[in-house]
Amino acid sequence: QVHLVQSGAEVKTPGASVKVSCKASAYTFTGHYMHWVRQAPGQGLEWMGWISPNSGATKYAQKFQGRVTMTRDTSITTAYMELTRLTSDDTALYYCAREGTGDLQNYFDDWGQGTLVTVSS
Amino acid sequence: QSALTQPASVSGSPGQSITISCTGTSSDLGNYNRVSWYQQYPGKAPKLVIYEANKRPSGVSTRFSGSKSGNTASLTISGLQAEDEADYYCFSYAAISTYVFGTGTKVTVL
Numbered sequence A: 001q002v003h004l005v006q007s008g009a010e011v012k013t014p015g016a017s018v019k020v021s022c023k024a025s026a027y028t029f030t031g032h033y034m035h036w037v038r039q040a041p042g043q044g045l046e047w048m049g050w051i052s053p054n055s056g057a058t059k060y061a062q063k064f065q066g067r068v069t070m071t072r073d074t075s076i077t078t079a080y081m082e083l084t085r086l087t088s089d090d091t092a093l094y095y096c097a098r099e100g101t102g103d104l105q106n107y108f109d110d111w112g113q114g115t116l117v118t119v120s121s
Numbered sequence B: 001q002s003a004l005t006q007p008a009s010v011s012g013s014p015g016q017s018i019t020i021s022c023t024g025t026s027s028d029l030g031n032y033n034r035v036s037w038y039q040q041y042p043g044k045a046p047k048l049v050i051y052e053a054n055k056r057p058s059g060v061s062t063r064f065s066g067s068k069s070g071n072t073a074s075l076t077i078s079g080l081q082a083e084d085e086a087d088y089y090c091f092s093y094a095a096i097s098t099y100v101f102g103t104g105t106k107v108t109v110l
Helices: none
Strands: A003-006 A010-012 A018-025 A034-039 A045-051 A058-060 A068-073 A078-083 A092-099 A108-111 A115-119 B009-012 B018-023 B035-040 B047-050 B064-069 B072-077 B086-093 B099-101 B105-109
Touching (some): A003 A092, A018 A092, A034 A068, A045 A068, A045 A092, A045 B086, A045 B099, A058 A068, A108 B047, B009 B018, B018 B035, B018 B086, B018 B105, B035 B072, B047 B064
Parallel strands (some): A010 A115, B009 B105
Antiparallel strands (some): A018 A078, A034 A092, A068 A078, A092 A108, A092 A115, B035 B047, B035 B086, B064 B072, B086 B105
């Protein structure tokens, strides 16, 4: 059974950076793109970008260009999302989501449990 | 990239059918069939219920159906049940390998 386990909650001050991890297991890590999605408290889902664990190629939503970096470590089947210059607007639950293959390419067939990032002075 | 537009809330009585709309533009939803719908319960991660506009993943109830016409996609839930009360989000490919979510719809079963 596919399993995506994310790192624990973080509290950051404005201007700081945060790096969230997503440990994948029970499937071929390099065979599926990994996306990051966030959800502010009481708000909707927001797509942030994706990384190809195979090549390391990335694509970010324009809104986060210059502030987000997605990386991966294939040796430990873990994807990372780092967001810099945090403001209170970045307070949200951050999810990693696995993109399917075949018919499910472009769709998310599994999700991490979410990592709460709180930005507060 | 602006979020796709969904109604904030839709409600129905048990057994009824409801439809949630999702409106985009010719740059995203209108130009691609890569539209999906996700169901999210409070405090839980989203779950895929419709992909490629009208296909159901294995294990998803046949009461869920999807369609797309022009710049608008729709999710219909037939035979509404209490367990369908949740938030629903559309999601579309938006060119140059980017994607966009809808604003989300809260479904209430009366």
